[in-house]
Amino acid sequence: MRFPLKAPARSLLWRSLRVYQVYGANTEVGKTVVTTLLCKAARRLWKKEETGYVKPVSTGAATDADDLHIRRFAPGIPSKTLFQYDLAVSPHIAAEASKKFIPSDEILLNELSISASQQASRGPGWLFIETAGGVHSPGPSGSTQADLYRPLRLPVVLIGDSKLGGISQTISAFESLKIRGYDVDTVMLFSEPQYQNYQYLTQYFKQEHDIPVASFSGPPRRMENDTTSDVKNMSQYYEDNSKSETFQDVLNHLNARHQDRIARLESMSTKASDIIWYPFTQQKHLTKDKITVIDSAHGDCFETLIPETQPQESTTPVPSSPPPTTALLQPSFDGSASWWTQGLGHGNPKLALTAAYAAGRYGHVMFAEAVHEPALALAETLLAGLQNPRLSRVFYSDNGSTAVEVAVKMALRAARVRYGWDEVDDAGRLGVLGLRGSYHGDTVGAMDCSEPCVYNEKVEWYEGRGYWLDYPVVEYSGGTWVVRYPSEMVDPLGESGGRSRFEYASVSAVFDVEGREKGEEGRFYEDFLTATLKRLVAEGHKFGALMLEPVVLGAGGMLLVDPLFQRTLVKVVRQHPSLFGHSTSPQSPSSSPTAWTGLPVIFDEVFTGLYRLGRFSAASYLGVNPDISVHAKLLTGGLLPLSVTLASEDIFQAFSSDDKSDALLHGHSYTAHAVGCQVALESVKEMQQMEGRGDWEWAKGPYEKEVSEVSTTSASPGKDNLAWSVWSPEFIRWVDQLPSGFVSGIWALGSVLAIRIASADGVDSYKSNAARVVQAALLRGDGTDVGVDGEKSGDISRWNVHTRVLGNTLYVMTGQKTTGDSVWGLESLLRRALEDARKAGSA
């Protein structure tokens, strides 16, 4: 490959260079003519600046190419065609037929970016990039141009169609651009007198979209075989029109839009600092320079404004006001997956179209006592996908926190009804049995499900309701997978025999819960948990639910919990119903194999479910089926809020009564909103298809290899039982081997990577700053210049990684569409950042 492609494609924006992409509403609408006029007019009006022209892909005889047209009629304008194919058909066919090199989308974008960057580095000016055919005409690779060029998200000049039918073509082309997040700054078309499309379109775009439409006479008709006259007429046409007020107005408008965009971007952090109240943020410490300004996003990356004072490299401070030829935007890998929500990529056109379809078909329609297709189909898809025979009912709400509140209301009522507890005396005392450090959301009811901690202890109405057990955690450390017991489980005289850890050769071996259950650990956990529960009940605790985040505790510190411990906890609770209450229910609870026993078991899979950890449900890692299952975040592929609480039929029946007030009187106005359900349906199906197609085989491969190599004691897991991650075992080993105890533990599962940085002061809490040094190094990112044909590429290879930390733990999370190449690039950046931070720390 000729071009280094390490950095992702980025939005192009320079202070001094105005770059516009010219799209056509159709082929043969006059794109080249209008672009020639724009070039000529720009050169006339901005005499001291450079006006450039690029045609990324051209088809048809080279002698007839658009860049030659520019050279002939706008002499002196540097013009360039990047890829040219002789056949006068769509580029995807012409490229195939040519037997020439067919650039991938990445290479095409890279070439174009370098070309623009080179002009930008030469000084102020204009650059017009002319596309081929219509907005959705395919490029060489077969991707349609509107999709292909989207990562650059250049502002658009849309050339309207002045022919019969052209109104429709122009509006549809506009809409196709719009749903991909393009900003169309102006529409231009010929003032063809017969169809008068320009009149209709001028009014339409003004009224519907506040976009100006410029119209002007079309080029002179070509004479038969009289090339000399044609050229003369055409030259005259260009002379006249490029000097017209129309073009002056258009360029002034485009110039103003360019300046306004930059001015707005540069003012946003100050304005946000003044009027936004940020979630989960101590704003006293959030100075405006720390606010990331996001211009747009695509795939794995935000496009962020490069702060004026941000150092390029830790060793090379940058002047506080960069030259106007410096790129203003850089891709920032969204390393927290935007608070763990992202799956199918930012700016995903399919999800955008899906959202629009539901908005167009329904808007929002009320859900109480009603049903619509996306809500029903999503409910069916989730019930089928979870493969949990206990679950039969789907309750919709807005986010993980509300879905958890619904789950708790369900569970407590089911327990209270079955055990005949009093509505007034007992209900308020009912607590949840959970794990220490659990986090379930920020509404008061969800907060009450967690033990007192930094997130809730100062909230006036918070009241931890329940008991939270300590538990063994899993980490890769010292060259092996370690299950480490908390101190309260280590009893030299008791069952553990003083043992405080078990070691495994692979993460899959840790997740061989059925095998491990039969051994020493299984027995120990069962005995320990049975004794603990008896003690808690004896101490007066009254439980109405067992509530777990299966496998991983997210906000509690990104902890990988021993799956065998969670599995055993569920088993023990279910096996000892008499510990919790005495059934007063008329029918025996055991009459149905799917009825709950002991306590209703709630799995909060808001973070861990729907392929975050590589599987549809995190519960499958435990081999345990909850009675209530809560999902959100990835449910919509990362687009917008929606959540579901699924429950078993016997829990549902606990609310059945002749009294309306016995119902689950919970509801949100936008319950099961059509846009969310439709997007979720599309997202869940897409992720299921990805799994079915084997889209993650590239990631599984190294883990399969590792298992087969290290397989010693326990049987090698089948392909279905594999525990794997997009992060490579080789990288995990590298991190573990960093010198001087810089990293105290690491794990990866599915798309999640967590690295626990050893802190000098031994503090390991939410308030700790140990991981922030690495975070800062990632945010500085990579700004190495990329050499191409001996030329500097400018600054367009610069990118960074935007992460969140939890105490000493730095975590990075990919989406479900993130490619192996991207992870490889990320691992490289992480290696450098870890090395830098380690050296800085030991210096």
Add this chain to the structure above:
Amino acid sequence: MRFPLKAPARSLLWRSLRVYQVYGANTEVGKTVVTTLLCKAARRLWKKEETGYVKPVSTGAATDADDLHIRRFAPGIPSKTLFQYDLAVSPHIAAEASKKFIPSDEILLNELSISASQQASRGPGWLFIETAGGVHSPGPSGSTQADLYRPLRLPVVLIGDSKLGGISQTISAFESLKIRGYDVDTVMLFSEPQYQNYQYLTQYFKQEHDIPVASFSGPPRRMENDTTSDVKNMSQYYEDNSKSETFQDVLNHLNARHQDRIARLESMSTKASDIIWYPFTQQKHLTKDKITVIDSAHGDCFETLIPETQPQESTTPVPSSPPPTTALLQPSFDGSASWWTQGLGHGNPKLALTAAYAAGRYGHVMFAEAVHEPALALAETLLAGLQNPRLSRVFYSDNGSTAVEVAVKMALRAARVRYGWDEVDDAGRLGVLGLRGSYHGDTVGAMDCSEPCVYNEKVEWYEGRGYWLDYPVVEYSGGTWVVRYPSEMVDPLGESGGRSRFEYASVSAVFDVEGREKGEEGRFYEDFLTATLKRLVAEGHKFGALMLEPVVLGAGGMLLVDPLFQRTLVKVVRQHPSLFGHSTSPQSPSSSPTAWTGLPVIFDEVFTGLYRLGRFSAASYLGVNPDISVHAKLLTGGLLPLSVTLASEDIFQAFSSDDKSDALLHGHSYTAHAVGCQVALESVKEMQQMEGRGDWEWAKGPYEKEVSEVSTTSASPGKDNLAWSVWSPEFIRWVDQLPSGFVSGIWALGSVLAIRIASADGVDSYKSNAARVVQAALLRGDGTDVGVDGEKSGDISRWNVHTRVLGNTLYVMTGQKTTGDSVWGLESLLRRALEDARKAGSA
């Protein structure tokens, strides 16, 4: 006007008649040729059925019209052109030039619906409706066809463009249909060999949208001037192709789609009954026949499946299995505005495109320590729109309930910090001061803000925290506007002098709070409230916030609260800070005129704000500025969940500290999600523009007239102070005058109408059924046949009103785009339903 237009346009669906709308990706793509083939093939394959053809609008010489083409090449197919204009240009120009009748969109849809309905009534068959030009080519009125025909939401056959550039045209046309909620069932195009668009499109639509593409050879080239040969060649072409397997497959596919759609619609209520857990519903009583199946929605209406057993009229029971020629769908006016969310109409294409734009530009991007344009612009717009100098900060969350929790967390902390209350001892005891029957949401924290009631009293963790005052309510009753005091305010010996009501001649007079404040009532309220607060504090209540739904209590029973009482309550709280605590804050709270005093005042405007009551903010009716303002529901125009909690700077500062854990540690993953913010920005601006343009003058007129007529004591309110409603004063008077005390009170403000039905048993609670009789009558709706030219129109005039009731109160709510005509139609239906219910009750 020739056609009765009372019923809204509806989706067309019959069991026996398959109706397809043929759209073209462009003009000149062969729509008529393909439609002719479809007609011929359908007639050949379904010999015993009728195949029909309609061209709603045709331009160009009548002798060259498409229906003549059908008659020539598909003889025996009934074909019809509804509106024909001679000029061969876009219909909007041709119609204008013709000097002929130009149908409004409503008339065009009505004509087309009648035409289809007439064929449906004749028996099974096919109907193909051919559009003109491309999908966005304007119709006679100027609306583009994709918008114009949307209320019918007919399944689409899209004719692709096989010419150069046609790939782009076809995909863009498809996307324009998709974002309007159309289902494209198949794409068809000529297998043109040079450009091979069909190959690309077949793969594209299969892969991206799972839609089959049918391709086949195009028609023979016309010979120069040889009409006879042309006709012969064309006839042969039609013969060959209409018998081809391709067309057989297409029609079988369309037939299967049609059957599947109906089968799915008819199974949905059963499936929903089996797997959905409904919000706020006692499902024991929700039999599947009571579940409304919503196929789509448009403007004010759902399109709902007509239940098989639903009686058409109360007196005429219908056979349980209606004939296959009966329409399956009917428009149902969304009378609860989908739980009070709807403003800009269902299926609003502008909001759909706006949602898609944000989805395409960002997807969702994390908001902690970051900012993006829609979130910032929306924050700025709301702060400017509310015109409340106290508010300076915007906190985003997902829905009204979470936004209220945020508000409470803000207020309690601010009060605790200022008054130096202890974090552990005092915080949990802090309550809100509110009004009886207030409702703020269903999460536990929001529930705790309301007094014990049917919504919360059985919820295990509910714990009412505060005190809730009784208050005077406003109703029109007995020909006058009455302010009625609760019993606890009526003290024969005290300030009220035993008086229990005040009467006003207009609703605007009730809302003249400044005038009334200076009089007897103002003094009485102030004295009463001061004494009450002193008593409550003396009794040991400890308050951290005053929390009100300004003007109207929604879920609490749709009660219009005396605005003077709420205004006075805020005044009294602010004037008596020493009642609540003693400031320990270093700076004096009165140092800023926008700082809170007494208690932080929270206005929950989730239901009442953003034009629901006719104004941007309901607070303006009270002439009072809250310290914290909560908004949701209408915020997004009714599309999807989003909420904001706005707060004053001194409340924000209460969380400022060097300790991160002092921050407002509340956040949702999708905080300030771009799609929601962008849609909200568009919606809020649109409503502001509607107000600015005077779009509601039609509704204000009668109220201005009423005020000027009845103005006696107090000064007539200025236009800005007018209290008005879309519901006419004349209708309100009519309802009030219904005999035998059937209605005990009524009020209307902004888009809301509430009618309190007198119940026989005197029960007036959430559990009451008094209003359900009227609700049922509205649900039966109107099914009068509409006579046109002596022919029965079939059943296409049938429609109904879908409402929710609260105890004895029936309420109906419009959107902000609902027209005067629609309200007039609704009032007619309401009159009939009230009359029917009254007669049934007294019989």
